[in-house]
Amino acid sequence: MVNYPNQKKTFTRQKESQANRGMKFEEMLNETNAYYREHDIAMIFKKPIPIQIVKVDYPSRSGAVIKEAYYKIPSTTDYNGIYRGHYIDFEAKETQNKTSFPLSNIHAHQIEHLARVRDHGGISFLLLHLRKLDAIYLLDSKHLIGYHNRAKNGRKSISFEEIKTHGYLIAEGFAPRVPYLDIVDYLIEQKKA
């Protein structure tokens, strides 16, 4: 089963991905989204980290300094926006694991959020950076939800074999670095069909 809509693109992956080695996945995605915005292709942003602010000082007229604050658990996913008129929503994760992605790396309510976005007509997925394989996959939320449900009574991770079977390999590039919208184009086509 070939899930990749445009298989030939993957040939360029091995060489170009050298440049990304050591770069954090989040930075790669920030660069990618900046590219998409600059070229007016899509308007997709990473949301700020949710913070509970407890104490703020005003040492000068120039501005406030937060002196005590705590990280909060995010109520949604990290990324959302618009592409070709479609609402896009996704979470991005990377793993150093060699054989599987543990579902404990993603909050249950984030998976449920992705499922609900899908029900409302949006396009939602997980972007997974498998560092040991030096590969990035897009896993549609419909599969992620399946694995999430399976985890309630069984296996609590997604094997790389499953990711390869049901996910879409993203050919890393230079500009944009992680061209995941190529796969989203394919998901849009599938939605129409």
Added chain:
Amino acid sequence: MVNYPNQKKTFTRQKESQANRGMKFEEMLNETNAYYREHDIAMIFKKPIPIQIVKVDYPSRSGAVIKEAYYKIPSTTDYNGIYRGHYIDFEAKETQNKTSFPLSNIHAHQIEHLARVRDHGGISFLLLHLRKLDAIYLLDSKHLIGYHNRAKNGRKSISFEEIKTHGYLIAEGFAPRVPYLDIVDYLIEQKKA
């Protein structure tokens, strides 16, 4: 010119809005969006406030404490999400002014963001709480952009008369408190037409 799609709803406004007096606009919108989510009507969230974190302490194994951080200028608007398959994006503002809304209350790049969302096929607008009139209006981004462009060479505010003419009055209610999606329904119909 009557801009309100369902004029009769406004009759209930005066009485019910008493309950909202003193409540912050942001809280009213948070309640509204929670209502829409709980009833599976829409998935719209307020984004976290963007913070630049400088110093983090780890006083115990239980968690991190942010000891120095600064507010950043938001790169996008405060609210976005999905409704009826449409990408929704808006900014919310309130004013104590008696006759006009100063455009200095909203960042230029946020207005440009709303314009771009519109160009990409999304529905974008400003929700304005005019406290002195005890009234809430939805102003479509196409008008907001017009006033933004006018401000470059002329008047730097939007008069309440203009807001009344081009905006849509939102009938405040109890649940949801600020039923702005009633107006969005109308914008979706206009988009189709």
